[in-house]
Every structure is written in structure tokens, then in C-alpha cells.
Amino acid sequence: xxxxxxxxxxxxxxxxxxxxxxxxxxxxxxxxxxxxxxxxxxxxxxxxxxxxxxxxxxxxxxxxxxxxxxxxxxxxxxxxxxxxxxxxxxxxxxxxxxxxxxxxxxxxxxxxxxxxxxxxxxxxxxxxxxxxxxxxxxxxxxxxxxxxxxxxxxxxxxxxxxxxxxxxxxxxxxxxx
Amino acid sequence: xxxxxxxxxxxxxxxxxxxxxxxxxxxxxxxxxxxxxxxxxxxxxxxxxxxxxxxxxxxxxxxxxxxxxxxxxxxxxxxxxxxxxxxxxxxxxxxxxxxxxxxxxxxxxxxxxxxxxxxxxxxxxxxxxxxxxxxxxxxxxxxxxxxxxxxxxxxxxxxxxxxxxxxxxxxxxxxxxxxxxxxxxxxxxxxxxxxxxxxxxxxxxxxxxxxxxxxxxxxxxxxxxxxxxxxxxxxxxxxxxxxxxxxxxxxxxxxxxxxxxxxxxxxxxxxxxxxxxxxxxxxxxxxxxxxxxxxxxxxxxxxxxxxxxxxxxxxxxxxxxxxxxxxxxxxxxxxxxxxxxxxxxxxxxxxxxxxxxxxxxxxxxxxxxxxxxxxxxxxxxxxxxxxxxxxxxxxxxxxxxxxxxxxxxxxxxxxxxxxxxxxxxxxxxxxxxxxxxxxxxxxxxxxxxxxxxxxxxxxxxxxxxxxxxxxxxxxxxxxxxxxxxxxxxxxxxxxxxxxxxxxxxxxxxxxxxxxxxxxxxxxxxxxxxxxxxxxxxxxxxxxxxxxxxxxxxxxxxxxxxxxxxxxxxxxxxxxxxxxxxxxxxxxxxxxxxxxxxxxxxxxxxxxxxxxxxxxxxxxxxxxxxxxxxxxxxxxxxxxxxxxxxxxxxx
Numbered sequence: 001x002x003x004x005x006x007x008x009x010x011x012x013x014x015x016x017x018x019x020x021x022x023x024x025x026x027x028x029x030x031x032x033x034x035x036x037x038x039x040x041x042x043x044x045x046x047x048x049x050x051x052x053x054x055x056x057x058x059x060x061x062x063x064x065x066x067x068x069x070x071x072x073x074x075x076x077x078x079x080x081x082x083x084x085x086x087x088x089x090x091x092x093x094x095x096x097x098x099x100x101x102x103x104x105x106x107x108x109x110x111x112x113x114x115x116x117x118x119x120x121x122x123x124x125x126x127x128x129x130x131x132x133x134x135x136x137x138x139x140x141x142x143x144x145x146x147x148x149x150x151x152x153x154x155x156x157x158x159x160x161x162x163x164x165x166x167x168x169x170x171x172x173x174x175x176x177x
Numbered sequence: 178x179x180x181x182x183x184x185x186x187x188x189x190x191x192x193x194x195x196x197x198x199x200x201x202x203x204x205x206x207x208x209x210x211x212x213x214x215x216x217x218x219x220x221x222x223x224x225x226x227x228x229x230x231x232x233x234x235x236x237x238x239x240x241x242x243x244x245x246x247x248x249x250x251x252x253x254x255x256x257x258x259x260x261x262x263x264x265x266x267x268x269x270x271x272x273x274x275x276x277x278x279x280x281x282x283x284x285x286x287x288x289x290x291x292x293x294x295x296x297x298x299x300x301x302x303x304x305x306x307x308x309x310x311x312x313x314x315x316x317x318x319x320x321x322x323x324x325x326x327x328x329x330x331x332x333x334x335x336x337x338x339x340x341x342x343x344x345x346x347x348x349x350x351x352x353x354x355x356x357x358x359x360x361x362x363x364x365x366x367x368x369x370x371x372x373x374x375x376x377x378x379x380x381x382x383x384x385x386x387x388x389x390x391x392x393x394x395x396x397x398x399x400x401x402x403x404x405x406x407x408x409x410x411x412x413x414x415x416x417x418x419x420x421x422x423x424x425x426x427x428x429x430x431x432x433x434x435x436x437x438x439x440x441x442x443x444x445x446x447x448x449x450x451x452x453x454x455x456x457x458x459x460x461x462x463x464x465x466x467x468x469x470x471x472x473x474x475x476x477x478x479x480x481x482x483x484x485x486x487x488x489x490x491x492x493x494x495x496x497x498x499x500x501x502x503x504x505x506x507x508x509x510x511x512x513x514x515x516x517x518x519x520x521x522x523x524x525x526x527x528x529x530x531x532x533x534x535x536x537x538x539x540x541x542x543x544x545x546x547x548x549x550x551x552x553x554x555x556x557x558x559x560x561x562x563x564x565x566x567x568x569x570x571x572x573x574x575x576x577x578x579x580x581x582x583x584x585x586x587x588x589x590x591x592x593x594x595x596x597x598x599x600x601x602x603x604x605x606x607x608x609x610x611x612x613x614x615x616x617x618x619x620x621x622x623x624x625x626x627x628x629x630x631x632x633x634x635x636x637x638x639x640x641x642x643x644x645x646x647x648x649x650x651x652x653x654x655x656x657x658x659x660x661x662x663x664x665x666x667x668x669x670x671x672x673x674x675x676x677x678x679x680x681x682x683x684x685x686x687x688x689x690x691x692x693x694x695x696x697x698x699x700x701x702x703x704x705x706x707x708x709x710x711x712x713x714x715x716x717x718x719x720x721x722x723x724x725x726x727x728x729x730x731x732x733x734x735x736x737x738x739x740x741x742x743x744x745x746x747x748x749x750x751x752x753x754x755x756x757x758x759x760x761x762x763x764x765x766x767x768x769x770x771x772x773x774x775x776x777x778x779x780x781x782x783x784x785x786x787x788x789x790x791x792x793x794x795x796x797x798x799x800x801x802x803x804x805x806x807x808x809x810x811x812x813x814x815x816x817x818x819x820x821x822x823x824x825x826x827x
Contacts, residue, residue: 031226039227067187075194083219088205089212090198097198101191140202 019174021063029170030056030077038084049155051126053077055163057096058125059170061103062112074100087141095132099125113171115164123160127152280439287331287441293406294445296320298328300437301345310353310375316442317342325404327443333410333431334358334398335440346442351379351411351430359401360411363451365389366486368399369426371411377433378415381426386419390426397451408449 021029033052041048057077061070078096082089103125110117134147182189205211281297288295296316304311316322318341328335328348336356340347349356356373360381367388369381384390394414400407412428419425499506504514 031222034223035226035230038223039230068190071191071194075198079198079215080219080223083216084223088202089215090202090205093198094195094202097191097194101187105187136202140199141206 019171019176021060021170021174025173026060026073029173030073030080034077034080034084037081049158050162051129051155051159052166053081053092054096054099054126054129055122055159055166056170057100058103058122058163059167061100062107062118062121063171063174065104065107067101067104070100070104071097072100074098087137091133091136091141094136095129098132099129102128115167118167119160119164122163123156126156126159130156277438283331284439284441292447292449293443294447295329295441295443296322298322298346298440298442300348300440304347310350310356310373311339312336312348312350312437313345314338314348314440314442315345317344317346319343321444322346322442327405327409327446328440329405329409329443330432330437330440332435333412333433334405335430335432335437337404338442348440350433352377352433357402358405358411359399360396361399361407361451362390362414363395363397363453364391365394366451366488368401369396371396371428378427378429379412381414381428382423384424384426386422386424388424390414390417390424392417396428400448406443406446406448408451 030053033056036052037048037050057070057074060073061067064070064073074096075093078091078093079089081092081096085092103121106112106121110121112118112121130152131147134145137143137145201212284297288297298314298316298320300312301315302313303309304313314322314328322338322341324338324341324346326338326341328337334351336348336350336353337358338346339349350373351358351371352373352375354373354375356371356379358371359368360371361368365388367384367390369384371379372382373379381390381396392414394417396411396414398405398407398409398411410431412431414426414428416427417424495506498504498514498516498518501518502512502514504512
């Protein structure tokens, strides 16, 4: 990637970014996201398609722009998710680790505060996350999990749609570093 | 190496994290063991929050949720209650339909088994007034319902139709104070008159204290009233007490015990026998009847049990006559039996061709009249077939007594000259109304002298006593409906011939002048016969049927019993014991028995061969068909005593 392209994709204000989430939010937000997934889905089954932990991971990675904290954050959230399932720990961990890493890496080159960019990135990482999860389940665990690309694309669009206002809310929680 | 790691630090950390988790997965999958530490931490971190959320939810949202659920429950409860109500109604409706179907089926079965022609009807209302004892049924004159028809159920009689409208009919119940019907007890065969009292219980009146009626004894219709065919249940005697003269018998109408909804209107009634009481067990030894009783039981039928009633003996006589002449009662295709030969041994019939020219018995109506004539007279010894009499009494001619009487009762020692009864045989002539001899008296009570004389068990009385003037008649109780029927002032219907009922005239009476009187075109003269026979008749008045019948101008007064019983019966609807006269489709035909007694001879109608088993119907109702003449005749016709000339009371 040339210097010119980097200038096109990354505007000036991003370079002067100094706002970050507090530690408490870094703990509570993924916890709330996981609780939402395991608790709210009990009453509203149709909300189970929302992968809030993934959205939180992507948001964190795009916000931090540092791959190592992002992959660590993703790995922890993924492993907590695995802990609340009946599958081996690490399946969601690996997927979210990779998502965090690549999301943090991409954020260095894109203006992730643009809602359209965040929408497209979220849609892409959701599809990437689901694909990784399917590969892991079939390759590592040997479970015959089906992968429906059409349904996955549809759910990716829905999660991307939800991510736009969610990221705006989460951005409000940031404070100047 | 260190520079490499520093330069690719991010990628290195990624690979480490990736492979670490990969190894972790591989370990779990390979060993089948879990990593409890991570799970415990995760679950411990998440589940308390879940519990708190659930608690909050249960106490906040749950309350609201329960409220809405209760609201839903309330509405659901109302809906379910409404549904339960509808189901209850439907269930009740279906049960009602089921019971209705059962009752309808029972009615259908009863209707199919009963020989009477009946019409099912439904009670659709009651009369106005708190003490109303009338109901409306949904069948009217459009359904051939007429006033005077009996209304029954399989359980018993209900009442009678007193008014028939096009679409409905008014039925007077048996509990109505003005209702009355003739009844007979099952066990002791005690006759009485059922009267309503406006109460659930009715009474059976006119039962002498000396007569026996047991409490609980079942009463059946006797057929005397000409409304209810004989043999229908009425009710059980609930209370039986002795009164001043008559017993006080209270019965509970059996038809009302199960409620009234569907009834049957008897369009054409058929008399049926009274069901017998249950006989004692066969193991019980019973003594033979006393010899004297057996001797008096029946002169004509020695085989009949002495314990049987007059009606039974008469029934046996009819049966024997039917068997002898190969006549099937109730079958209109067979020739009418020669009722004059009751009690006589069968004799070979003389061919009809041997008789002089004239209408044959089978082709002409006067046959019955002829029979009547024969019956009314003591016939000469010359045997003559049934048609002989008819031939002798050709239409338009005055009867020839000798011819008609000939041979019908050859064994009669002293043939009695034929009276004007033969005149009645002439179809084209006016004949006198049938003399309502004992044969017409439905009740065996010696109401009339004839009735008294007609009792087969009694010894023949001298002619003087016969004249119906017998002042010593045990029961001056008036007259049966037959008497009324015989009233000449009304349209009489042919009555039963006495002849058929009294083939043997033990005491032939020289009847004179009857033939003259019998002339249909002549004005009836005072019957010389009667005059001559019973000059000493103390009272022509006796309320005998004959007296009533003989009175040409005087309207028949309904006897006290009959008045209440059957208003229709009071109308001059002679009921016939004679088959010929009983044709329901015929116009009133003058009874042929006592020509001399009839001042006006009604026009004789063509005989109906089927009528051999029919009774004349009352004016407003269909005929009472008699399957067995013995069933009807015991009440309606005279017993097997020789006919005696009637006394005409003018």
C-alpha cells in the first residue's frame, strides 16, 4: 500500500485520536453482550441471531487500532462464549482472536468512524467469523455443522445494521485518554 | 531473532494466541476432558448476573407480565365459560333429542304393534287457565283428526279430541271434570265409568259396592264409550273405598306418570282384549271349576271355563262360529259369517240358487238386514242359507218373514213369525232404526229388559218380562249409548243384529204386526208385537235403549253415564254388533231387528262385507274395528240369548 493510498483512506482526525473506553466498560460491555445473547434470547428467540460479542470485539478492535489488545480482547470474549456452550473452549476464541486482529489491522487504513465503513466492515467480519466457526467445527471437532451462505449473508446484513447505532452508543462511552 | 519478533510482534502474538487455543481445543478433543477452570470462571461470572436479571425481571416485568396474563386469563375464562355454557346447552339439546327420539321410537313401535290406526301428534300447548285440563296437539282436521277421537299413549289413555281445527286440535284430558270413559278392571272385570275430577287422580264411578275391585288393580278401557277402543290401559286403582251405593275408586292415569309430549290420536280404533292377569305358577294346584258354574257358563259352549265371563263365552261362540263357517274376522275379503248360527252345530249350506229370485246375500246390502230380521225372529226350521233371507226381502218389497226366518234356527221348537224386521232388509225402503236389544247394550248390566234377557247365563224370561219393561230390572240405569244411537229421530246407523247373537230363541214369541210396521213406506204403527207381547208392560219409560230408540220424535236423552262419557256417543250413531251394518263408509242404515219399533225406516245402505268385523263409528270419529267380534260384542251386542221383540215406547 502506498503512501498516497494511505492518505486517501485515513483522514487527519483519526491520527489524532485520543479517546478510549474505560476499563469498567471494557468489562461490562462484553459481559452485557454475552448476557444478552444467553439471556434475552430466552425470551426473544429471534434476537439470537445478534452476535453482540462479535460486534463488541469489532468495535473494540476498530477503536483501539492495536492488534494485540484487539486479538486478546477477542480471545477472552470468545473463550467466555465457549465456556457457556457445550463445545470445547477455544472455538469462538480462535475466531474472535482472528477477527480482533484483522479488525485492528484494518482500522489503521480505514476511517472506521464512518457509518458506512463500519457497516461494511461489520458485515464482512460477521461473515468471516461464521465461516471460521464453521471451519473449526467441521475441521477440528468433526461436527457436521451446515453452512448456509445465504442465511449467513442475511444475518450479516442484520448485524451490520444493528452495529451502526450500537457503535454510536459505544462511542459515547469513550473518554479522552 | 529478537528484531524479527519485535518487527512482527503483532503477528507473533496472533500466532501464539491462535496456536494456544488450537492446542487447547486439540487437548479437549483428544482427551475428552474439559477445562473446568475456564468454564467455572465464566459461569461464575455470568450466572450471578443472570440470576439478578431474572430476579429483577420476575419482580418487575414478571408482575406486569402476570397482570397481562391474568387479563388474558380473565377473558379466556369468560370465553371458556361461554363455551361451556354452549356445550351444556348443546348437550341438553342432544339429550332431549335423544329422549325424544326414544319416545318417538316407542310411539312408533306401539303404533306399529297396535291394530288401531293411529296418528302421532305432539302436545304444543295447554289451555288457558290454571285449572285447565285441555291441551293442544299439533294435528288437526288437516291430518284427518276429528272431534271425538281418542288420544292415547303407550302408557294409557290421555283424553279425547273435543275440537279439531285445521292445524291443531283441542284435547280434553282424562283429568278434566267433564271427561268420562268406560273402563273395566283387569282382574275382576268390573265395569265402571272413569271420570275426571280436575285433579291428578280420576275416579271410577258407578261400581256397586258389591262388586270387587282390588287396590292396585289395573283398569282398561272397555270400549263402551265408543271413543276409546277396548283394551287400552287407563291406570291403577290407588284407593278403593265403599260408598253409599257405589264404590269410590281413585285411579292414577298411567299416561300422565311420565309426562306428556308425544301422543297418538286413534283414527280408527280396534278393540283389543283386556290383558290377562298373571296366572299363578304352574306348580300351584288349582281345583276344577264347580260343576254348576260350568253348567251355567255357557249352554252353547260346554268347553268354556265356568270361570269365564259372559264376554268370554260369547267370544268363544264367535270363534267357534268363525271356524265353522271358515270366516276370518277382520278379513274383509271373506263372506260375513252367519251370526244366526251361533251356538248351533254346523250345517251344510243350501246353495243360494235354490232360493227364489232376489238379491243374494252377498250382493245386496239387505243381507244384514235379513240377518237382522232372522235374528229378531224365531226362524222356522227350514234351513236357509244366509242369502235366503236376503232373497226373501228383496228391495222394494215388504219383508216376508217366513222366508227370512226360514231355516236359520231350525231347531227352534216354535218358530216365531217373522216380524217387520225383515223390512229393514230392503235397501230401497225406509226401515226402522235398529232395535237396540240387549245385543246392543254394551254393558252387561241389565239396563234394558232385553239386556237382561240376553244374558246367556240367565234363564229365559217370559215374554212379558222381556219387553224391556221389566220394572224389576236390576239396574234401571240407563241406557247405554246404543240406546241413544238407536234414536230414530237421528240418523241411525245399522246396529248389531240380535239375530246373530241369539240364534236360539228358547221362547219363541209370536210377533205379529211387525211386518206391517216394518213397511218402510208406511208410517210406523205402534208395534203390535210389542203391544201384544207385553200388554202388561208397566212402564214403557224405562230408560232402555229401545225406549229411546223407539221414540221417533223424542230426542234421546243421554244416559247419565254416557252423557259424561262420550258426548259423541250420544249422537245417534248406532254401533253395530252386526257386521253388515257396521260398515264405516255406509250411511246410517236402519237396524233391522225390530221393524215394528221403527217409526221411520231409514234407508238401508248396501252392505259392506267387511263390516262383519266393524262397529259402527260414532259420528265424529272413525269406526271401531273389531278384530274379534266377541271382543266388541260382549259390550256392544247382546249375549247369546234369543232376540226378543222390542217394546216400542212412543
